[in-house]
Amino acid sequence: MQSSLSYIALKTIWIKECTRFLRIWVQTLVPPAITMTLYFVIFGSIVGARIGEMGGRPYMEFIVPGLIMMAVITNSYSNVASSFFSAKFQRNIEEMLVAPVSPTVIIGGYVGGGLARALLVAVIVTVVSFLFVEQVSIHNVFVLIITVVMTSTLFSLGGLINAVYAKSFDDISIVPTFVLTPLTYLGGVFFSIQLLPGVWQTIAQANPILYMVNAFRFGFLGVSDVNIGVALAVLIGFNIVLFITAYTLLKRGVGIRS
Amino acid sequence: MKALSIRGLTKTYKGGHVALKGIDLDVEAGDFFALLGPNGAGKSTTIGIISSLVNKTSGTVSVFGFDLDTQLTDLKRQIGLVPQEFNFNQFETVQQIVVNQAGYYGVPRDVAKQRAEKYLKQLSLWDKRNSPARNLSGGMKRRLMIARALLHEPRLLILDEPTAGVDIELRRSMWDYLEAINRQGITIILTTHYLEEAESLCRNVAIIDQGTIIENTSIKRLLATLSRETFILDLEPTTDASVAAGIQLEGFQWRVIDDHSIEIDVEKSQGLNRVFEQLSAQQIKVLSMRNKANRLEELFVDLVEKGRQPAAVVGV
Numbered sequence: 082m083q084s085s086l087s088y089i090a091l092k093t094i095w096i097k098e099c100t101r102f103l104r105i106w107v108q109t110l111v112p113p114a115i116t117m118t119l120y121f122v123i124f125g126s127i128v129g130a131r132i133g134e135m136g137g138r139p140y141m142e143f144i145v146p147g148l149i150m151m152a153v154i155t156n157s158y159s160n161v162a163s164s165f166f167s168a169k170f171q172r173n174i175e176e177m178l179v180a181p182v183s184p185t186v187i188i189g190g191y192v193g194g195g196l197a198r199a200l201l202v203a204v205i206v207t208v209v210s211f212l213f214v215e216q217v218s219i220h221n222v223f224v225l226i227i228t229v230v231m232t233s234t235l236f237s238l239g240g241l242i243n244a245v246y247a248k249s250f251d252d253i254s255i256v257p258t259f260v261l262t263p264l265t266y267l268g269g270v271f272f273s274i275q276l277l278p279g280v281w282q283t284i285a286q287a288n289p290i291l292y293m294v295n296a297f298r299f300g301f302l303g304v305s306d307v308n309i310g311v312a313l314a315v316l317i318g319f320n321i322v323l324f325i326t327a328y329t330l331l332k333r334g335v336g337i338r339s
Numbered sequence: 340m341k342a343l344s345i346r347g348l349t350k351t352y353k354g355g356h357v358a359l360k361g362i363d364l365d366v367e368a369g370d371f372f373a374l375l376g377p378n379g380a381g382k383s384t385t386i387g388i389i390s391s392l393v394n395k396t397s398g399t400v401s402v403f404g405f406d407l408d409t410q411l412t413d414l415k416r417q418i419g420l421v422p423q424e425f426n427f428n429q430f431e432t433v434q435q436i437v438v439n440q441a442g443y444y445g446v447p448r449d450v451a452k453q454r455a456e457k458y459l460k461q462l463s464l465w466d467k468r469n470s471p472a473r474n475l476s477g478g479m480k481r482r483l484m485i486a487r488a489l490l491h492e493p494r495l496l497i498l499d500e501p502t503a504g505v506d507i508e509l510r511r512s513m514w515d516y517l518e519a520i521n522r523q524g525i526t527i528i529l530t531t532h533y534l535e536e537a538e539s540l541c542r543n544v545a546i547i548d549q550g551t552i553i554e555n556t557s558i559k560r561l562l563a564t565l566s567r568e569t570f571i572l573d574l575e576p577t578t579d580a581s582v583a584a585g586i587q588l589e590g591f592q593w594r595v596i597d598d599h600s601i602e603i604d605v606e607k608s609q610g611l612n613r614v615f616e617q618l619s620a621q622q623i624k625v626l627s628m629r630n631k632a633n634r635l636e637e638l639f640v641d642l643v644e645k646g647r648q649p650a651a652v653v654g655v
Contacts (some may be wrong), residue, residue, distance in 0.1 A: 082414065085443030093442025095550035097435075104430070176487075179390045179420050180443035321569040339352060339392045 089242065090182045094190020095197070099255025102160055102198045109160070109198060110205060112153045117206045120148050121213040124271060136273050138303040145210045145217065146298040147270030150232065152206045152292065154265055155257065157199035157233040161191050161240035162253040174337055182330035188241065188324065195237030196230065203229060218302070224309060231316040232293045236261075238323035245327070245336045264290045269298075274306045290316055340403065342368045342495050342526035348398035350384050350550075358384040360550040361398065366528060368403070368494075371521045373418070373537035373558070374530045376547035377643055382530045383423065385547070386499050390420045402495055416444060423499040425480050427454035427487065429473035433464055435471060437487050444491035451490060458486040462516065478509040485513070494628065495526045502536060514540055534639055540561075548643050567606050569631040572614075574599045575624040588617050600629060 089137070095223040121141070129140035136143050168174040177187055196271035210217065219225060239256070247253045268290030274282050287290055299305040306310070343366040350359040351521055359381045366372045376382045387393030391411065400407040405414035427436045434455055441451035459465040462482040467475060475483060481501060488496060498517070502510045508534075517540060521527050531537055537544060537558070544561060546554040554561065574582050581598040591614065593603040605611060618625060 086412075089445045089447060090443050093439050093448075097431075097439050100435070101430075145627075168428070171428060172422075172424065173428045175392055175422065175426050176440055177443055178392055179415065179418065180440070181445070182443050192590075269464040334394060339387065339390075 086181060086246045087183065087186050091186045091189050091193070094177070094182075094187065095193040098160075098164060098194025099197050101164060103224065111204065112203050113156060113202045114209055115231055117148050117152055118209055118212075120140060120144070121210065123132075125213050136298075136302070136306075138155040138302055138304065141214055142217075142302065143185060143273075143298075143304075144271055145207075145214055146301040147294050148210070148266075149203050149206045149208050150229070150290075150294050150297045151265050151270050152202045152294070153199040153229055154236050154261060155190060155232050156202045157195040158236040158240040158243075158257060158261060159238045159253075160198045161195040162244045162247070162256075164194065165191055165241055165244035166247050166250070169247075169337060170201070170230065170250075178334075178337060184328050188238070188327050191241055192234055196233045199233035199237070200229065202264070219300065220303035221300045223300075224313075227313065228293060228296040228300055228316065231313075231320055232297070235293075235316065235320050235323060237238050238327050242323065242330065245330045247336075261290075264288050265294075267291075269306060289319060292316065341401075341424055342366045342370065342399045342403055343528065344399075345389075346399045347397045348385070348388065350381075350388060350393065350401065352395045358550055359388075359396075359398075362552050363548065364545055364552060364555065366526060366604075369524060370543055371518075371541045372526070372529055373541035373544040374547065375534070375537060375544060375639060376530075380547045382547055383499060386420070386497055386528075386530065390418055390497060391415065393551050394505045400559070400650045401552055410425045416491070417494045419491065419493035419496045421484045421488045421496070421498045421501050423503065425472075425484065426482065427480075429471050430471055432471055433459065433475070433483055434468040436483065437490050440487045441490040446491055454487075454490050454492070458489050462486050478505050480506055481509075483514070489520070493525070495528065496520070497528045499530050500532065501529070502531065502533060510536070546639060546642055554642055567604055569602060569604050570611075571596065571629050571631050572601050572603060572618075572625050573627045574601070574618075575626050577623075582623060586618070586621065586623065588614065599615070603650075 125141040125144060129144070132140040134140065134143075162193075165174070207217070240253075243253055243256050267285065268288050269285070274285045274291065277285060286307070292307055292315040295305040295307045296309055296312035296316070298307050299312075343364065345362060345364040347361045347363065348359050349357070349361050351357050362381070362385065382392055388395045388407075389402065391407065391414075393613065395407075401622065402414045402417045405417060407414055431439070434452075437455045437459065438448065438451045441454060442448065446454070455468070456465065459468055460655075462485060464479060464482055464486060467479060472483065485498075485501065490527050501517075502513055505513065505550065514536065517527060517529075529537065529541060541558055543557050544554070575586050576582060576599050581595075583595045583598055583601050585592075586601065590609065591603055591605065593601050595600055603614060605614065615625065
C-alpha cells in the first residue's frame with residue numbers, strides 16, 4: 082500500500098517536473114544547444130584546428146564529451162535548484178508537505194526531473210556535435226551511461242540542497258557562477274591535465290568534476306587522465322553524501338517548515 | 340469518535356515568540372467547527388501543526404485516532420487543507436493542479452482525473468480546467484483551493500479563511516457547498532474573520548487568543564451568554580418630519596439615528612415585546628429590524644477584551 086502510494090507520488094512529481102521544463106523549452110533546451118554550438122565553432126573549429134591533437138585524438142573529438150558533461154552538470158543543477166526554490170518561494174512546496182510524501186520520494190521526483198532534462202540536453206548536444214565531428218565512437222557504453230546518470234544525479238542533489246538553503250533567487254545563482262563554472266572549466270573539459278605543471282596536476286585532482294569529465298570521455302573515446310575505478314568511486318561517494326544531506330534537510334524541514 | 344484531539348500543544352518559534360501555550364482541543368467527527376481569534380492569536384500555527392507544515396514544540400495531536408508523531412502518513416491522508424494564501428503553481432492549469440495534488444496522496448492518475456471532473460464541476464471550474472491558474476479570478480482561485488483539498492477525499496477539511504476577499508454572492512455559494520459536504524460526513528474546521536460566517540455555518544467554536552483557548556463551546560451556548568443586544572428599527576414615515584424624534588420609550592436606552600430610524604439596547608431580561616407594545620401605543624409602525632452588530636462578533640470582542648485585562652488586585 083505504502084509502496085504503491087510512494088510510486089504514484091514519485092511519478093506525479095516526476096511528470097510535474099518534466100512538464101515544467103518542457104513547457105519552458107525555450108529557456109531550458111534551446112540555450113544549451115546554442116551555447117554548445119558556439120563552443121564547437123570557436124574552440125573546436127577555429128582554435129581547435131590550430132591545436133591539432135589532444136590525448137591522441139583530434140581536438141574537436143576530445144572536447145565533445147567534456148562539453149556534453151558541462152551541459153549535463155549545468156542543466157541538472159539549475160533545473161532542480163530553480164524548480165525547488167520556485168516551489169518554496171510560491172509556497173506550492175506545501176502541496177507536497179501536507180501530503181503523505183516522504184523525503185525520499187520528494188528527492189526522487191526532483192532528481193528524476195533534473196536527470197530527464199540533463200539527459201535530453203545531452204542528446205541535443207550530442208546531435209549538435211555530429212555537425213562538427215566526422216565520427217562519434219563509443220568506447221564503453223556502460224561507463225558512459227553510468228557516468229552521465231550519476232553525474233546528473235549528483236548535481237541534481239546539489240541543486241536541491243542549494244534550493245533548500247536559498248532565501249532569494251540570487252542564492253541559487255551563486256553556486257553555479259562561483260563554484261560550478263570554475264570547477265567545470267578547470268575540470269579538463271578543454272584540456273588534458275597532463276598539460277599542467279606537476280603541482281597543478283596534483284591540485285587539479287582535488288576537483289571532483291575532473292573525474293566525471295574523464296570517466297565520460299573514457300566512455301566515449303577510451304582516453305582518461307584518471308583511473309576509471311577511482312572516478313566511479315568518487316561519483317558514488319559524492320552521491321551518497323549528497324543524498325544523505327538532502328534527506329536529512331528535508332526530514333528536518335530545514336528551510337521549508339517553521 | 341474524535342476527528343481531532345489536541346493535548347498540551349505548545350509552539351515556540353525561533354527567536355522566542357511563543358505562539359501556543361499548551362492548548363487542548365477536541366473536535367467531534369462530523370462537526371462544523373469554528374476556530375476563531377484575532378490576528379496573531381495562534382490559529383494558523385495550530386492549523387500548520389495539524390497539517391504538519393509547522394513543527395510543534397511539545398504536546399500531542401491526533402486526527403481520527405492517528406498520532407502526528409507515530410502515524411504521520413495515515414494522519415496526513417485524513418486531512419484536506421485549504422490554506423489562507425494561494426499556494427498553487429500559477430503557471431499550471433487548473434486540472435494539473437488538482438490531479439497532481441491527488442497524485443501526492445497516491446490516487447492513481449485515471450481516478451484523479453475522474454475526481455477532478457466531479458469536484459471541478461461541483462465548484463463551477465470545469466470550463467476553466469485548461470486555463471493556467473494565474474488567469475483565474477480571486478473567487479475562482481479560492482474554489483480551486485477547495486477542489487484541490489478534496490481530491491483525495493479527506494475526512495477532515497481544514498479551511499483557513501477560505502472566503503477572504505470573496506464577494507458576498509460567491510461567499511454564500513461557498514457556504515452552501517461547505518454545508519453540503521459537511522452533511523455528507525466530512526468534518527470541517529473553519530477559521531474566519533467573518534463572524535457571521537462562523538455563526539451561520541458552525542455548530543461548535545473555540546476562541547483562541549495569545550496562544551490560549553479562551554472559550555470552547557457550542558455556538559448556541561455561546562450566543563446564549565449574550566446579555567444585551569442592540570437593534571436598529573426602521574420606522575414607517577408619517578406626516579411628521581421626524582417620527583423618530585417624537586418617540587417615548589420607557590425602560591430602554593435608545594438613540595435616534597435619523598428621522599425614521601432608531602437604535603435601541605435590549606437586555607435579555609427585557610424582551611422585545613415591550614418595545615413593540617410602546618411603539619404600537621404611539622401609532623408607530625416598525626417596517627424592519629436588524630441587529631446592529633453580529634451577535635457572535637459582540638461576544639468575540641467581549642471575550643478577547645476580558646482575556647487581555649490585567650488580573651484584578653485582591654486585598655489592600
